[in-house]
Amino acid sequence: xxxxxxxxxxxxxxxxxxxxxxxxxxxxxxxxxxxxxxxxxxxxxxxxxxxxxxxxxxxxxxxxxxxxxxxxxxxxxxxxxxxxxxxxxxxxxxxxxxxxxxxxxxxxxxxxxxxxxxxxxxxxxxxxxxxxxxxxxxxxxxxxxxxxxxxxxxxxxxxxxxxxxxxxxxxxxxxxxxxxxxxxxxxxxxxxxxxxxxxxxxxxxxxxxxxxxxxxxxxxxxxxxxxxxxxxxxxxxxxxxxxxxxxxxxxxxxxxxxx
Amino acid sequence: xxxxxxxxxxxxxxxxxxxxxxxxxxxxxxxxxxxxxxxxxxxxxxxxxxxxxxxxxxxxxxxxxxxxxxxxxxxxxxxxxxxxxxxxxxxxxxxxxxxxxxxx
Numbered sequence: 001x002x003x004x005x006x007x008x009x010x011x012x013x014x015x016x017x018x019x020x021x022x023x024x025x026x027x028x029x030x031x032x033x034x035x036x037x038x039x040x041x042x043x044x045x046x047x048x049x050x051x052x053x054x055x056x057x058x059x060x061x062x063x064x065x066x067x068x069x070x071x072x073x074x075x076x077x078x079x080x081x082x083x084x085x086x087x088x089x090x091x092x093x094x095x096x097x098x099x100x101x102x103x104x105x106x107x108x109x110x111x112x113x114x115x116x117x118x119x120x121x122x123x124x125x126x127x128x129x130x131x132x133x134x135x136x137x138x139x140x141x142x143x144x145x146x147x148x149x150x151x152x153x154x155x156x157x158x159x160x161x162x163x164x165x166x167x168x169x170x171x172x173x174x175x176x177x178x179x180x181x182x183x184x185x186x187x188x189x190x191x192x193x194x195x196x197x198x199x200x201x202x203x204x205x206x207x208x209x210x211x212x213x214x215x216x217x218x219x220x221x222x223x224x225x226x227x228x229x230x231x232x233x234x235x236x237x238x239x240x241x242x243x244x245x246x247x248x249x250x251x252x253x254x255x256x257x258x259x
Numbered sequence: 260x261x262x263x264x265x266x267x268x269x270x271x272x273x274x275x276x277x278x279x280x281x282x283x284x285x286x287x288x289x290x291x292x293x294x295x296x297x298x299x300x301x302x303x304x305x306x307x308x309x310x311x312x313x314x315x316x317x318x319x320x321x322x323x324x325x326x327x328x329x330x331x332x333x334x335x336x337x338x339x340x341x342x343x344x345x346x347x348x349x350x351x352x353x354x355x356x357x358x359x360x361x362x363x
Contacts, residue, residue, distance in 0.1 A: 033345070034344055034345040037345060037348065038344075038348070041348070041352075051261075051262060052262040053262065053263075056260070056262045056263040056266065057262070057266075059263060059266065060262070060263060060266030060267075060269075060270070063266060063267060063270035064266060064269055064270045064273055065270075065273070066273050068302075068305075068306060069269060069273055070269075071309070072305070072309050073265065073266070073269055075309065075312075075313060077262060077265065083265060083268070086265065086269070087265075087268060087269060087272060089305065089309075090269045090272060090273065091272055091276065092301055092304075092305045093301075093302065093305040093306065093309075094272070094273050094276045094277075095276065095298050095301035095302070095305075096298055096299065096301055096302040097273070097276050097277045097280075098276050098277075098279050098280050098298055099280070099290070099295055099298040099299060100277075100280065101276075101277055101278065101279060101280030101281045101284075102279075102280030102281075102283070102284045102289075102290040102295075103280070103290075104280070104281060105280055105281045105282075105283070105284035105285045106284070106285070108281050108285065109285040109286075116278070116281050116282075117278070120274065120277045120278040120281055121274060121277070123277045177359070178326075178359070180313075181326070181327055181330055181352075181355050182352075183309075183313045184309075184310045184313040184314035184327070184331065185330060185331075185334060185348060185351040185352065185355070186348065187306045187307075187309050187310035187313070188310050188314070188331055188334050188335075188347070188351065189334060189344045189347040189348045189351065190306055190344065191303060191306050191307055191310060192334060192335060192338040192342070192347055193338070193342060193343065193344045193347060194302075194303070195303050199296070199299070199300060200299065200300060200302075200303040201303070203300040203303050203304040203307070204303040204304060204306070204307035205307070206304070207303075207304040207305070207307045207308040207311070208307040208308060208310065208311035209311075210308070211307075211308040211309075211311040211312045211316075212311055212312075212315055212316065215312075215316050215319065215320075216319065220312075222308075222312065223305070223308045223309055223312050224308075226304075226308035226311075226312075227301070227304045227305040227308045228304075230300065230303075230304030230307065230308065231297060231300045231301060231304050234300055234304075235296065235297055235300065243296055243299075
């Protein structure tokens with residue numbers, strides 16, 4: 001191996017792969033700044049919680065690595081919902097990742113299993129969009145996976161880092177500021193940014209309406225009932241021509257959304 | 260400790276969902292268009308339900324009209340101008356602060 005291919009920090013990682021890692025991180029940097037801001041607000045929210053200790057929130061942030069699901073979990077836990085309802089809601093919020101990972105499966109198939117596991121953990125809306133976009137430009141699977149690791153790793157690191165910072169500065173925020181407004185605002189920001197086609201809009205409107213109408217359902221189950229209603233009713237009545245990729249039903253690429 | 264266990268369970272569930280597609284569809288198999296459409300609706304529906312639940316409801320009743328609702332309108336107005344998550348967050352947060360200062 002030529003000397004120039006050796007890594008400055010480790011003799012096991014060639015320089016050209018480190019460069020791909022850095023390139024991935026560089027491409028993801030603008031989106032990662034947004035992830036850090038999102039994380040900062042989430043961290044402040046953790047410190048305002050009466051049911052989650054800051055250290056538990058910090059550990060949970062790293063293990064979960066899913067902003068929207070974490071918000072849903074924290075909100076339902078605060079409302080005293082049973083675990084089954086909370087986990088069901090988390091599953092529904094995260095269901096879109098099954099779609100992302102299915103669309104990324106052909107891209108990941110040349111990677112060793114340990115890489116697939118790590119990249120699956122690091123998968124976010126932003127990482128999925130980046131990886132789909134850059135795959136045609138990176139035909140070599142080894143270079144490709146280092147590029148993905150740099151991009152997805154930076155996003156997760158900055159988002160979780162933002163949460164840690166939010167946990168540190170959160171206690172100085174007065175309760176009169178009603179920091180809880182961040183929960184609907186963050187979900188609204190994701191919805192307003194990403195809902196662009198008729199079926200998604202219809203599902204969102206139906207789910208929002210049912211969540212309000214079914215507010216008296218026990219254990220905070222109105223959220224999961226409303227979500228399922230939005231999905232089922234839209235699937236039943238939305239014409240096939242409304243979906244992206246119609247009339248073939250071909251899947252579209254993941255879109256930028258929440259961390 | 261209870262919250263941490265719940266976080267771990269949610270983390271395992273989330274990882275299983277993220278890895279499922281990679282494991283199941285690495286070969287020739289493809290996700291059917293019907294399932295793809297259904298999964299695509301899950302995110303918007305769930306997030307809209309949670310947003311409505313936290314924005315419009317407080318306890319078992321409706322939230323009194325005020326800064327929370329106006330914050331949502333401010334966020335929507337920013338979306339018309341700039342369809343970017345960070346700008347929407349900033350607009351909504353600034354709007355909420357201003358409405359609170361105005362006593363709403």
